[in-house]
Structures are given as C-alpha cells and as structure tokens.
Amino acid sequence: MDVSTHKDALLRKRSEILSAGAGAKPIQSTEGTSSRQGDLADQATGNNEVHIQLKLKQTDAKILQAIEEALWRIEQGTYGVCRDCGEPVAAARLNAIPWTRVCITCKEKQSAG
Numbered sequence: 071m072d073v074s075t076h077k078d079a080l081l082r083k084r085s086e087i088l089s090a091g092a093g094a095k096p097i098q099s100t101e102g103t104s105s106r107q108g109d110l111a112d113q114a115t116g117n118n119e120v121h122i123q124l125k126l127k128q129t130d131a132k133i134l135q136a137i138e139e140a141l142w143r144i145e146q147g148t149y150g151v152c153r154d155c156g157e158p159v160a161a162a163r164l165n166a167i168p169w170t171r172v173c174i175t176c177k178e179k180q181s182a183g
C-alpha cells in the first residue's frame with residue numbers, strides 16, 4: 071500500500087487542527103472577563119460561541135490523538151491494519167478517515183456496544 075498519500079492527509083489535518091486550536095485561545099481567555107461586562111447585548115451569543123469552540127476542541131483533541139497514532143503506525147509499517155481484528159482496513163475507509171484505528175466491521179461492532 072502507498073501510505074504517503076495518507077501520511078500527507080494526516081499531516082495536513084494535524085496542522086489544520088493545531089492552527090485552529092491556536093486561534094481558539096483568545097476566545098477562551100475572554101470567557102472569564104465576560105461576566106464583568108454583563109450589560110453587553112450580545113453576551114448570550116458570545117457564550118454560545120464559546121461552548122461551540124469547546125465542543126470542537128474536544129473532538130479535535132481526539133482526532134489529533136488518532137492522527138499521532140496513525141503517523142506512528144506508518145513509521146512501524148502497521149498502518150491500515152485494524153487494531154481489533156488485524157485485518158486490512160478498506161482503502162475507501164482510509165481515504166475517508168485516514169486516522170481510523172479499526173475496520174468498518176469492528177467499528178460497527180463498537181457502535182452496537
């Protein structure tokens with residue numbers, strides 16, 4: 071398998087998340103001061119935006135971890151192998167989610183509980 075395409079996609083996604091995370095920091099730092107500006111008309115809107123940012127950050131952190139693992143597996147030569155069953159992960163799935171750890175069969179088993 072040619073992993074260089076997937077590696078490029080992983081590195082691109084990682085820098086995307088890291089730069090988005092850097093941009094989110096100023097929003098977090100203003101959260102504490104917003105209560106002192108209680109008469110601002112758009113305060114509620116601002117709080118909603120903070121919540122959305124935090125949600126995105128949690129998801130990004132998980133993806134970031136998965137990307138790091140995927141890059142490590144590329145180095146080890148085990149990239150594209152399902153972590154659970156050891157079978158190769160379908161190329162279409164890797165193209166869609168290059169940081170995935172498991173094949174679609176195992177993923178569906180996980181969802182089923």
Ligand SMILES: [Zn+2]
Nearest residue numbers: 152155173176
């Ligand atoms: Zn599997």
